[in-house]
Amino acid sequence: MVKSMTGYGRGESEDSSIGFLVEMKSVNNRYLDMNIRMPKQLNSMEDQIRKYISQRVSRGKVDVYITLEKYSQDDVVINVDEQLAEAYYNAYYSLKGKFNLAEEIGLGLLAKAPDIFTIERKEEDIDYLWSILSKALDQALEMFIDMRNKEGLKLSKDIVQRCDIINKKVLEIEERSPVVVDEYRDKLTQRISEYLREVEIDQARLVNEVAFFADRSNITEEIVRLKSHITQLKDTITAEETVGRKLDFLIQEMNRETNTIGSKANDLLITNLVVDIKSELEKIREQIQNIE
Structure with missing residues (x-):
């Protein structure tokens, strides 16, 4: 399931003597970058808090604010x-x-x-403090992750829609590709006829020239790979794991195949379709930057 790296969570827990308030917020980041601000008497618990949060959060710049309030001075x-x-x-x-x-x-x-x-x-009872703090952390994480999930759902829907648009453009390119060779043959025959006029066209050389053009401009492999990447991207979005980096890799590969199609096609209509595809890929890439 796609999760956004943007989120906010808040949790509170208390007993008769102490209370904790935990707030979390995050933005996109390539790795997990966690910054924790808390009272000095909790410094010994920092590693425990980091491990607890990192079990459920794997990417993003996460700021955690922990406030401790004491209701008595028994310590x-x-x-x-x-x-x-x-x-x-x-x-x-x-x-x-x-x-x-x-x-x-x-x-x-x-x-x-x-x-x-x-x-x-008195020396702080770490186990006692953790029993209260962990409840506030759980509340904050639940809200935090829920917000990320909801935002991720919106992102995944947008990406799937753009994948469908790209797939439609690829099918148009696939249909157009054979026509390009036929048009090239007709144009080449016409030009030769205009220059040579009454001289008979050497059909063997014409066939060789058209075959060379067809081989040079063949984009079948690129189309097959691009369609495969579209399917992989859709499958990855529904996977129950962290998918941001894999999606980023797939977009790079799709861009590569699209650029190759554009350089080999030698056709204005295909070039326009390539521009449309690259525009959609760029929009997907921007969305992926915010996916965990």
């Missing part, structure tokens, strides 16, 4: 260094008596002293 511990506080108190008391200071030595004064109070954060 914060305030430590009090009572020995240091006592030392500060004794020092303050000594200074008070020495300089006959009136100020009372209270908690406010001790609280300003450095290192008496220190804040310590």
